[in-house]
Every structure is written in structure tokens, then in C-alpha cells.
Amino acid sequence: MIRFPYGISNFQRIREAGFLYLDRTRHIATLEEAGEQLVFLRPRRFGKSLWLSTLANYYDIKTADQFDVLFGGLEAGRTPTPERNSYLILRWDFSKVSAQGKIEQIKSSLFKHLNETIKAFNRDYANFLQSSVDIDEDALASFQSACNIVGSSGQRIYLLIDEYDNFANEVLVRDPHNSRRYQDLLEGEGILKSLFKIIKGSAAEGKIGRVFITGVSPLVLADMTSGYNVATDISQQARFNSLCGITQAELDGLVTNVLQHCGHEENQREGLLQTLKQFYNGYRFCEQMEKPLLYNPILCFHFLRHYQDECTAPRQMLDGNLMMDAARIRYLAGQPSGKGVVERILDEENTITLDVLESRFGVEKLADLQQDERYLLSLLYYFGVLTIVDTDMLGKLTLGIPNLVTRALYVEELRQRILPAPKDRIAVANMAEAFYQSAELQPLADYLEQSYFSAFNNRDYAWSNELTIKTAFLTLLFNDIYYVVDSETALQRRYADLVLMIRPSMRRYPTLKDIVLEFKYLSLKTLGLSGEQVRGQSRESLTQLPAVKAALHEALQQLQHYRDVLAEKYREPERLHCLAVVALGFDRVVWQGL
Structure with a gap:
């Protein structure tokens, strides 16, 4: 069995206890060439902390006698650099700093964290220092003392800072309409700017030999530039695209191993890989399109560990540890242009x-x-909920949603805004669940007409079109427990508007239906009717209107093609239901099945 290091970011524990470690140590030599003070940004839960732990163990003067045990069989073990095991390691994790309270409370939490790490540093390296570090109530003074003593002892610090932007960004997101606390942290002689001035000065004096900083976004870095303008941001350098994340080749090997452990046939491999690709792949962190797309490691471990233990896919594709990203989407969506x-x-x-x-x-x-x-x-790109999918003919970056797990976060944000009341979301979920088993659209259509459309404001009505209707149905029907839910799905170079294909692991439930929806939108002006006239007619009579008949006919022709393709692929035509849906303004919905 593979021991997946789910939630474990301690390199030494992973190596000594036999957990899976995907070797990235070939990057160490390249990082040394890239600069002495580096910034590396990646989304949450992408393996940044494990990489810092790898660096700590590689460069720590105390782990020299364990080098062969820790790095034997790894690229860095085969070709170590001259700087290995030559630093005193000081590591900070700013995710441990509380963003609660007023500025003095945040400062106190930061100082407490700094002093605790400096105390441990003083204790761990006592044999390498000429004297003890003075621990002051002012942690900046403690840090300055540590740097001075290290320098006078003929040693150098390798400073590792994890989630450097965490608590500052939390301050911003928690209080988006009042940036004063955030400004107090960074402007003028703010705490963070003062701290990074000491780092810059100590590095210039040779007391700090190297610095490696991880975070999610460059927002905080920009605000402390005048205090720390010497770091090289390697985040978008193509050579470090795969420093964190899982490659396709690595995932192929893991899936093969897990299937063999479960005694499953090789013919299940393709379906499993396709599921992982749809839900967890799609990340690119550079502008070179030939670089491979990456998988989110923590999500892959979540899935594969469950599959290895239970020999079936997990019911929920989204690991709860990533739900915090929803708060960042909510913050950005709450901006005037966000929705x-x-x-x-x-x-x-x-x-x-x-x-x-x-x-x-x-x-x-x-x-x-x-x-x-x-x-x-x-x-949104830095948060990992958009990624680089292409470049256009002018070299502009094309951004898109990386995968279905991320799409779920966006859909849930829209759902929360359009259906703020929990009772409404529960009612819709119950109607959707019934639809999955019957493909009967009437209850959902009635709800759209009576309640949902009223949630759209006048601006939405003025700009309503086929996309608006598709988004409404996507919001109501998205469910990644039962389905691979995709919009604009490519089916032999033609595109279906909304496709709900049962996940491979859920196909054992016979009541679930595969569903394809094709949408058309007709404005009231096109129909030559008022909203009151449309609302006053039955669906049967609306279906007989020439414009509606034409729209249904066109959609049904498209659906016939999609049906042929999907029936051949999944070999269960009896489960496949195709529906042509026509919206008449934001007033009525009519449909016809194929």
C-alpha cells in the first residue's frame, strides 16, 4: 500500500516513516542559481509547506549525519550541492499568526510567534553559537539579536517564511470595507515592513545567507516593497512550473498501484484517470503552453487514499480543507464588479x-x-481558482477555471447570492435530486418562473440571453457527488450547453439519469408579446408559437447529434435523457425531450 502523506508537510517524517514523496529535489540546484532571496507563490494546499520542510532538512547543519537517510535515492542525494547542510535554519509560519482583533492584538500574536521560533532556534543551535540570543518583548529586537550572534559566530541563517501573506490577507478579507488595519500592518513603519527591513539588512551583512518565502498572492509583497525590494519572484518562471503539484506521469503510476492493490481490472484505469483529470487537473503557472498541466496534490491524495482504503471513489470530490477558498471568492465577488x-x-x-x-x-x-x-x-489566478489555459495571437493570457472542483466554488457562490435563504437552497436541492432520477423538468421550471427569475435585477433582465438561462440551470443543478457537470462540453467538435454525466463510481445507482440540456433564449420583443401575455398562456400554447417551435426544432437537431455520441460512449442509451429548453424572456420556460 502507498502511504499517502495527506495533511503531512514534515519532510523528515515522510522520509523516515515511508510515506509517498514525489521527488522535487532536482530543483534545489536551480534555486541556488536563481537567487539568494526568493519568493514563490502558489494556491493553498499545493505543497508549499512540504517544500520548505525539504529545504530545511537539506540545508540544516544539524541534519548532516542524516543526509543519506533523508535524501538517499532522491536527485539531491545523488548530486548534492556544496551548500548542503551549511546553514542554521530559522522558519516562520505566518498562518499561525492571528488576524483577530485590533492592530495591537495582531502585533502581539506576530511577536509571540517570532519569539517562540527564535527561542527554539537559540536552543537548537546552542552548540554553534558563541552566546545566547537575547529574547526581548519586542520580537524585532530578538530577531536582530539572533542575526548579530549568528554573524559573530561565523554562521549564516537560511530563513524560511511560510504563508508570508496569510494573516495580512485575512485582515483584508475579514474587513473589506475598512483597510485601516491592513494599512497599519504595512504602511510607514508598519510591523511587517519593519520586520522585512531587518531581513534585508541582515542579508546584506551576510548574517542571513538565503531566504525562501512562500505565499498565495503578491498583494502584501507590493505593500512592503520599500522595506524589502531585493527578492526575486520565481512564481511564474517556467522552470519552476512543476515545483509543487502532481504531474500526469506521476499520477498514472499512483493510479496503477492503487488499482492493483484493489484487484481491479486495468480497463478501469482510463475512467479513474479521466475522473481525476476532470476534477483536479488544469493548473498552469507559467506562460509556456508546452509546460504540463498540474494536479492539486492534496485533492489527489484525498481521492486516492480513499480509493485505496475502500476500493471505490470518495462520495465527495471536494476535500473540506479547500472550502476556505470559497471565502476568498466571496470577498472578490462582493466587489462592485465581482458578480x-x-x-x-x-x-x-x-x-x-x-x-x-x-x-x-x-x-x-x-x-x-x-x-x-x-x-x-x-x-483569482493567484488564489488558484483561475489558471492560464492559453495565449492568443497577440500573446495575451487566456484565463479559465482549472477543473470541476473549482467550478463548484463559483457555482456555490452564485447559489448563495441568488438563494440566500437556507430553506430555498434545501428546496432546490430536493427538486434537483428528483430531476436527476426522473428527468422531469416541470417542478424546476415552475420554481424558475415563480421564484428564481425574480432574484435577477433589472440589469440582468436587460442583458438576458441564452447564457443567463444556462447559468440559472447550472446553479440549480450542479452536483459533483453524482455527476460530472460540465457546460460547453465538446462532443466531436460540437458543444452541448449543459451535460450531467453520472460519475463512474455512481453509475451503480440505476435510478440516476444522464442528462443533456440545450438552451435557447427568445426575448419578449422577438415574440412580439408582453410579459403579462406570456405569463397568461399555457405552456402548450406557448410551444405552438412559430418562434418557439423553430427554437425547439433547432435545439432538438443539436441534441440528436449529442445523443448519438454519448450513447455510443457510455453504452446505456436508456439512461440518457436530452431536453431542449427555451426561455421566453425571464417569464416562462418551455421544453421538449428527445
Whole structure:
């Protein structure tokens, strides 16, 4: 059995206890060449902490006698660099700093964390230091003392900072309409700026030999630039694209091993890989399209560990540890331009492009964040809920949702905004569950007409179109427990609007249906009717209107093609239901099955 290191970011424990370790140590030599002070940004739960632990064990002067045990069989063990095991390691984890309370409370939490790590540093390296570090109530003084004593002892510090932006970003997200606390942390002689000035000065004096900083976004970095303007950001350098994350080749080997453990046939391999690809793949962190797309490691371990233990896929594809990302989407969607951006992102027919990713924006740009979607889109990229999918003919970046797990976060955000009352969301979930088993659209259509459409404001009505209707159905029907839910699914170079195909592990439940929906939208002006006239007619009479008949006919012709393709692929035509749906303004819905 593979011992998956789910939630374990301690390199030494992983290596000594025989957990799976995907070797990234070939990057160590390249990192040494890249610079002495580096910044590496990646989304949450992507393996950054494990990489810091790897660096700590490789460079720590105390682990020299364990080098062969820890790095034997790894690339760094075969070709070590001259700097191995030559530093005193000081590591900070800013995710442990509380963002609660006023600025003095945050400062106290930061100072407590710094002092605790400096005390441990003083204790661990006592044999390498000429004297003890003075621990002061002011942790900045403690840090300065540590740097001075290390320098006078003829040693050098390798400073590792994990989640450098965590608590500052939490301050911002928790209090989006009042950035004062955030500004107090970073502006003028703010705590973080002062701290990084000491880092910069101590590095210049040779007391700190190397610095490696991880985080999620460059927002905080921009605000402390004047205090720390010497770091090289390697986040988008193509050579480090796969420093964190799982590659396709690595996943292929893991899936093969898990299937063999369960005694499952090789013919199940392709379906399993396809599920993992649809839900967890799609991340690219550079502009070179030839670089491989990456999988989210913690999600893959969540899935594979469950499969290995139970010999079936987990019921929930989204690991609860990633639900915190929903708060960041909610914060950005709450900006004045945010809701429109979320809806555009879900529209796969129209691509989203950026000239460049914004990388040096600070708190002074918050006004732009509220109005300029370039900043919103860039932050969504850094949070890992958008990724680089292509470049256009002018070299602009095309951004898109990386996978279905991430799409679920966007859909849930829209669902929360359109259906804020829990009782409404429960009612819709019950109607959707009935639809999955019957493909009978009437209860959902009645709900759309009577309740859901009223949630759209006048602006939505003025700009309503086929996309708006598709988004409404996507919001109501999205369910990644039972389905692979996709919009604009490619079916032999033609695209279906919304496809709900039963997940391979759920096909054993015979009542579930495969469902394909094709949408058409007719404005009241096109129909030559008022909203009151449309609402006053039965669905049967509306279906006989010439424009409606034509729209249904066109949709049914498209559905016939999709049905042929899907029936051949899944070999269960009796479970496949295809529905042509026509919206008449935001007033009525009619449909016809194939």
C-alpha cells in the first residue's frame, strides 16, 4: 500500500516513516542559481509547506549525519550541492499568526510567534553559537539579536517564511470595507515592513545567507516593497512550473498501484484517470503552453487514499480543507464588479484575456480592485481558482477555471447570492435530486418562473440571453457527488450547453439519469408579446408559437447529434435523457425531450 502523506508537510517524517514523496529535489540546484532571496507563490494546499520542510532538512547543519537517510535515492542525494547542510535554519509560519482583533492584538500574536521560533532556534543551535540570543518583548529586537550572534559566530541563517501573506490577507478579507488595519500592518513603519527591513539588512551583512518565502498572492509583497525590494519572484518562471503539484506521469503510476492493490481490472484505469483529470487537473503557472498541466496534490491524495482504503471513489470530490477558498471568492465577488466577473468566468463561450497578470499591486490599488476586473482576475489566478489555459495571437493570457472542483466554488457562490435563504437552497436541492432520477423538468421550471427569475435585477433582465438561462440551470443543478457537470462540453467538435454525466463510481445507482440540456433564449420583443401575455398562456400554447417551435426544432437537431455520441460512449442509451429548453424572456420556460 502507498502511504499517502495527506495533511503531512514534515519532510523528515515522510522520509523516515515511508510515506509517498514525489521527488522535487532536482530543483534545489536551480534555486541556488536563481537567487539568494526568493519568493514563490502558489494556491493553498499545493505543497508549499512540504517544500520548505525539504529545504530545511537539506540545508540544516544539524541534519548532516542524516543526509543519506533523508535524501538517499532522491536527485539531491545523488548530486548534492556544496551548500548542503551549511546553514542554521530559522522558519516562520505566518498562518499561525492571528488576524483577530485590533492592530495591537495582531502585533502581539506576530511577536509571540517570532519569539517562540527564535527561542527554539537559540536552543537548537546552542552548540554553534558563541552566546545566547537575547529574547526581548519586542520580537524585532530578538530577531536582530539572533542575526548579530549568528554573524559573530561565523554562521549564516537560511530563513524560511511560510504563508508570508496569510494573516495580512485575512485582515483584508475579514474587513473589506475598512483597510485601516491592513494599512497599519504595512504602511510607514508598519510591523511587517519593519520586520522585512531587518531581513534585508541582515542579508546584506551576510548574517542571513538565503531566504525562501512562500505565499498565495503578491498583494502584501507590493505593500512592503520599500522595506524589502531585493527578492526575486520565481512564481511564474517556467522552470519552476512543476515545483509543487502532481504531474500526469506521476499520477498514472499512483493510479496503477492503487488499482492493483484493489484487484481491479486495468480497463478501469482510463475512467479513474479521466475522473481525476476532470476534477483536479488544469493548473498552469507559467506562460509556456508546452509546460504540463498540474494536479492539486492534496485533492489527489484525498481521492486516492480513499480509493485505496475502500476500493471505490470518495462520495465527495471536494476535500473540506479547500472550502476556505470559497471565502476568498466571496470577498472578490462582493466587489462592485465581482458578480459580473463570476458570471463571465462561468461563460465558456467567451474567453477571458489579460495582457499580463498584475503582480505589484498593493493596498493603494484596492479602489482599482473594486472597479477594474484586471485586478480581480489576477487575484483569482493567484488564489488558484483561475489558471492560464492559453495565449492568443497577440500573446495575451487566456484565463479559465482549472477543473470541476473549482467550478463548484463559483457555482456555490452564485447559489448563495441568488438563494440566500437556507430553506430555498434545501428546496432546490430536493427538486434537483428528483430531476436527476426522473428527468422531469416541470417542478424546476415552475420554481424558475415563480421564484428564481425574480432574484435577477433589472440589469440582468436587460442583458438576458441564452447564457443567463444556462447559468440559472447550472446553479440549480450542479452536483459533483453524482455527476460530472460540465457546460460547453465538446462532443466531436460540437458543444452541448449543459451535460450531467453520472460519475463512474455512481453509475451503480440505476435510478440516476444522464442528462443533456440545450438552451435557447427568445426575448419578449422577438415574440412580439408582453410579459403579462406570456405569463397568461399555457405552456402548450406557448410551444405552438412559430418562434418557439423553430427554437425547439433547432435545439432538438443539436441534441440528436449529442445523443448519438454519448450513447455510443457510455453504452446505456436508456439512461440518457436530452431536453431542449427555451426561455421566453425571464417569464416562462418551455421544453421538449428527445
